[in-house]
Structure formats: structure tokens, C-alpha cells
Amino acid sequence: MAMEMRLPVARKPLSxxxxxxxxxxxxxxxxxxxxxxxxxxxxxxxxxxxKLIASVAGSVERVNKLICVKALKTxxxxxxxxxxxxxITERRRSAEDELAMRGFLQEGDLISAEVQxxxxxxxxxxxxxxxxxxxxxxxxxxxxSPSLVKRQKTHFHDLPCGAxxxxxxxxxxxxxxxxxxxxxxxxxxxxxxxxxxLADREVISRLRNCIVSLVTQRVMLYDTSILYCYEASLxxxxxxxxxxxxxxxxxxxxxxxxxxxxx
Amino acid sequence: xxxxxxxxxxxxxxxxxxxxxxxxxxxxxxYRCVEVExxxxxxxxxxxxxxxxxxxxxxxxxxxxxxxxxxxPNEGYLEFFVDCSANAxxxxxxxGGDDLGTEIANTLYRIFNNKSSVDLKSLCISPREHCWILYxxxxxxxxxxxxxxxxxxxxxxxxxxxxxxxxRVLEDEEGSxxxxxxxxxYDCIRLSVENVPCIVTLCKIGYRHVVDATLQEEAxxxxxxxxxxxxxxxxxxxxKVGKGSLDPESIFEMMETGKRVGKVLHASLQxxxxxxxxxxxxxxxxxxxx
Numbered sequence: 001m002a003m004e005m006r007l008p009v010a011r012k013p014l015s016x017x018x019x020x021x022x023x024x025x026x027x028x029x030x031x032x033x034x035x036x037x038x039x040x041x042x043x044x045x046x047x048x049x050x051k052l053i054a055s056v057a058g059s060v061e062r063v064n065k066l067i068c069v070k071a072l073k074t075x076x077x078x079x080x081x082x083x084x085x086x087x088i089t090e091r092r093r094s095a096e097d098e099l100a101m102r103g104f105l106q107e108g109d110l111i112s113a114e115v116q117x118x119x120x121x122x123x124x125x126x127x128x129x130x131x132x133x134x135x136x137x138x139x140x141x142x143x144x145s146p147s148l149v150k151r152q153k154t155h156f157h158d159l160p161c162g163a164x165x166x167x168x169x170x171x172x173x174x175x176x177x178x179x180x181x182x183x184x185x186x187x188x189x190x191x192x193x194x195x196x197x198l199a200d201r202e203v204i205s206r207l208r209n210c211i212v213s214l215v216t217q218r219v220m221l222y223d224t225s226i227l228y229c230y231e232a233s234l235x236x237x238x239x240x241x242x243x244x245x246x247x248x249x250x251x252x253x254x255x256x257x258x259x260x261x262x263x
Numbered sequence: 264x265x266x267x268x269x270x271x272x273x274x275x276x277x278x279x280x281x282x283x284x285x286x287x288x289x290x291x292x293x294y295r296c297v298e299v300e301x302x303x304x305x306x307x308x309x310x311x312x313x314x315x316x317x318x319x320x321x322x323x324x325x326x327x328x329x330x331x332x333x334x335x336p337n338e339g340y341l342e343f344f345v346d347c348s349a350n351a352x353x354x355x356x357x358x359g360g361d362d363l364g365t366e367i368a369n370t371l372y373r374i375f376n377n378k379s380s381v382d383l384k385s386l387c388i389s390p391r392e393h394c395w396i397l398y399x400x401x402x403x404x405x406x407x408x409x410x411x412x413x414x415x416x417x418x419x420x421x422x423x424x425x426x427x428x429x430x431r432v433l434e435d436e437e438g439s440x441x442x443x444x445x446x447x448x449y450d451c452i453r454l455s456v457e458n459v460p461c462i463v464t465l466c467k468i469g470y471r472h473v474v475d476a477t478l479q480e481e482a483x484x485x486x487x488x489x490x491x492x493x494x495x496x497x498x499x500x501x502x503k504v505g506k507g508s509l510d511p512e513s514i515f516e517m518m519e520t521g522k523r524v525g526k527v528l529h530a531s532l533q534x535x536x537x538x539x540x541x542x543x544x545x546x547x548x549x550x551x552x553x
Binding site for chain 1: 268269270271273276279280284286290292293294295296297298299314474523527528531532535538539549
């Protein structure tokens with residue numbers, strides 16, 4: 001059995017460990033971004049007293065004449081076409097609904113879906129009009145901040161290490177064992193409850209710990225970063241990845257590999 | 264209790280996994296990493312903050328003078344109060360956290376309700392008239408499973424950190440008593456926490472039992488056993504929680520596991536507390552903004 005107790009260590013400022021060349025312009029609500037009135041204002045800003053003021057806490061992004069502030073940590077804002085993973089919390093109680101849906105979906109079930117429309121109050125309507133969406137079976141859910149999920153062409157990834165992930169834009173990440181063969185009714189509403197093999201479980205647990213480490217160090221999540229982190233974590237035991245110093249080491253290595261790949 | 268909703272498939276995954284490998288890679292008897300810091304609140308007699316995964320507990324101990332209880336005139340006593348802050352989960356808003364708070368406080372009273380946990384006679388100033396009452400306040404800041412274990416670790420650390428001012432009772436010629444506080448602020452008495460017990464929660468999931476369950480694992484478990492163990496491995500009290508039933512054989516196994524795990528828990532806690540104390544007054548306090 002393992003038991004480790006330790007004294008807390010103060011967090012190091014992130015910029016020291018990362019060594020970025022270009023410093024981001026960080027603002028908090030109420031900060032003046034610029035007094036130049038020639039700019040168009042984007043998300044996260046408003047005009048007040050002849051100057052552009054930030055309304056969220058984040059980094060300033062400038063595209064030609066458009067200035068917007070990208071928030072570091074926000075609630076999920078839906079966009080049409082986003083893939084989300086969601087849990088059913090409540091359902092309409094009508095007779096037809098009872099007869100039809102209850103056999104398929106229960107409260108507490110997880111589904112993957114695509115955003116169809118966004119209402120003015122921020123609510124989104126979802127659709128599962130494709131066989132790749134639908135009820136999710138056995139696997140592990142990790143909840144992260146939505147701002148850490150990178151927008152990509154596809155959010156369904158079959159990783160070469162032996163498991164698959166769905167990176168929901170709302171910050172819900174679903175890790176599951178890769179299905180053996182593409183069944184006819186993949187994405188249909190009957191879950192497979194057979195025990196998952198130990199080898200698959202190890203991959204899934206390792207991926208879960210890797211994603212949690214990336215999130216604590218604020219690294220953007222996409223298939224390449226998760227894969228590099230997985231490979232960097234292989235020399236360590238799965239449960240050691242829960243320790244802060246090992247998390248830092250693994251994420252540092254991941255960051256270096258990502259920088260090399262870019263440059 | 265703060266709980267999280269899970270789908271049937273997720274529960275099946277967790278229950279099958281407990282046999283070999285839990286969801287985060289731990290074994291059945293592994294704890295998550297624990298961070299302990301004492302002396303975080305300056306206007307208390309003793310305080311401690313413990314973080315286990317994302318479960319965050321703050322305990323403050325205040326020593327006040329009062330009259331001893333009628334049935335125990337030579338002893339001081341401890342009063343526990345648990346506050347489940349709405350910070351932890353929205354379920355605790357308003358009066359929502361009161362039930363859980365009273366349950367935890369009653370458990371704490373039970374495990375401290377014996378002669379040897381804390382030396383209550385040392386808290387007596389003059390029999391039948393004055394004694395020290397230790398008000399132990401527990402604040403739940405964040406909840407991520409395994410509340411009882413974390414709370415007990417924090418209470419033990421806070422009692423270790425408690426400094427009670429030394430007082431002397433002076434008698435006048437007329438016979439009226441006066442209590443004199445020592446001038447030196449560092450002249451205090453400390454409690455011996457050798458026999459303060461710690462709770463080990465064992466959750467029955469499927470056919471095995473696990474230690475230090477996360478919120479998801481607690482949602483899959485129908486019954487749990489709370490075993491309160493001292494550093495010598497002596498069980499002071501046991502309690503079963505949950506709707507499900509437990510086999511008498513499993514209860515015995517879980518108790519043995521609890522004793523074994525409890526001894527290691529106490530040893531680690533003692534070494535961390537002594538290490539912190541050896542750093543002396545110059546140690547860097549991390550506190551809440553670290």
C-alpha cells in the first residue's frame with residue numbers, strides 16, 4: 001500500500017518554467033487595452049470613456065484592426081458545429097416520451113452530440129443525427145476547462161496507443177476502449193457491458209492521468225499533445241503520474257517536443 | 264453527501280476495474296497525495312489545512328476557559344462543529360449542508376469519546392471551577408470524496424499545532440481564586456496527540472473494498488465501513504454507512520485492512536508534522552495564495 005504525505009509547495013510562476021519569447025498581453029476586467037480609437041472591438045471588450053476596456057480576464061489578441069480578449073477560464077459558449085459530450089440530467093415527462101425514449105436513454109447517461117443551434121440566452125440545441133454520435137458505453141470521463149480544448153477539424157480520435165478519445169468542446173473528455181470492429185449499430189443505444197481487458201484499462205488510466213497533468217499545467221489539449229504526453233509518461237508507473245513533481249516533469253518533456261515539432 | 268451522477272456503463276467500468284486497477288491507476292489500498300500545513304489561521308490556538316486530491320479541509324482550534332461538566336469535574340472537554348461551506352458544492356447552499364455537518368460532528372464526538380484519545384485531565388485548571396474547552400471548528404472547502412479521513416487527519420494536525428497558554432491559580436487570604444496568565448506568549452502547554460485516532464473509510468465496490476474512494480467510486484459503492492484507528496492499531500470505533508448490506512466476513516477483512524492502513528497513515532502524518540516543526544519559525548508559509 002502506498003501513502004504519501006507532504007508539505008505544500010508554493011506554485012512557481014508558469015513563465016519561468018516555459019521560457020516564452022513573446023510575452024502575452026494579459027488583462028483583467030477593467031484594464032485599458034488601448035486608447036487608440038481606430039480599432040474594432042471584438043469579444044471580451046467594451047468601449048468606455050474614449051478607450052477600449054477589457055471585460056474578461058485573459059490575453060489580448062489582435063487580428064489587423066480587430067481586438068478581442070480571449071478568456072483564460074470561462075464557461076462553455078456554444079458554437080454551431082461543436083462536438084460536445086453531455087450527461088442527461090433531466091427529461092421531459094410526457095406519455096410519448098416515456099414509451100419511446102426511456103428504453104434508450106436514462107437520466108445520468110452520457111451522450112456525444114453536435115450543436116445544431118444556439119439561442120440568444122446561450123442555450124444550445126443538440127442533434128445526434130449521425131451514427132458516430134449517440135450514447136456512450138464504458139469508459140472514463142474527465143472534466144476540464146473548455147478553454148483548454150483546441151478547436152480542430154475532428155474531435156474523435158483513435159489514438160495509436162490503444163484507446164480512443166472524444167474531446168468535447170465543452171470541456172468533457174471521454175476516454176474509451178477502441179471498439180474491436182465497426183459494428184453496424186455503432187453509436188446506437190445499447191451499451192456493451194462486457195468487462196474491459198486489463199491492457200486496455202492500463203492505457204485508459206494512463207491517458208486519464210496524462211490529461212489531468214496537462215490540465216494542471218495549462219497546456220492546450222489536442223490529439224498530438226495527449227499522445228506526446230502519453231509517450232513521455234511511459235517510464236513512470238501509472239499511479240506515480242498523480243504526484244506533482246512527476247506531472248511537471250512529464251509535461252515539460254511534452255512541451256519541448258511540441259515546440260520542436262512546430263519549429 | 265455530495266454525489267455525482269454516473270451512467271450504468273461508467274459504474275460497470277469502475278466496478279470491474281476495482282479488481283485489478285482503479286480508474287486513476289491506484290491499487291485498492293493506495294491513498295492519493297496528501298498535503299498538510301499547520302498554523303494557517305493566525306487568530307486561533309491551533310489550525311491545520313489538509314488537501315487530499317481535490318478535497319480541501321480547514322480546521323481551527325480555539326481554547327477558551329469555562330466550567331467543567333458536572334459528571335466530569337476534573338477534566339476539560341472538546342466541542343466539535345462542522346461547517347459544509349457552499350464553496351464545496353452547490354448542494355450545500357443555505358441549510359443543505361447541515362445534515363452532513365451534524366453527521367460528521369457526531370462521528371467526531373464518538374471517536375473522541377474515550378479516556379485515552381486526548382488527555383482531558385491536562386485541560387483542567389481547578390477542579391469543578393475552571394477548565395479549558397477546546398472548540399474544534401471544521402470547514403469543508405472542497406469535496407472530492409473521502410471526507411471523513413481528511414477531516415480526521417486535519418483535526419489531528421490542528422490539535423498537534425494547538426498551543427494553550429499556561430495559567431496559574433493564585434489563592435488570596437480570603438480564599439477567592441485568581442487566574443494569572445503568564446506574560447511570555449510562548450509559554451504554553453501542548454497536547455499529546457499520540458492516541459488521537461484517524462478514520463479510515465473502506466468502500467465496498469463489487470467484491471473488493473477500496474481505501475480513499477473518489478466521488479465517482481463512492482457513487483458505485485452501496486456500503487462503506489468507517490474504522491477509527493489509533494497509531495498503535497487499536498480500533499476505537501466502527502460505523503457502517505450506506506444502504507447496502509455487508510457480509511460479516513467482509514466486515515472482518517475490512518477491519519483488518521483498516522488497522523493496517525491506519526498504522527501507516529499515522530506514521531506518515533507524524534513524520535510530516537515533525538518535519539514541519541523542525542523547519543522552525545522561519546518556514547515559508549504557503550497558505551491559500553500559494
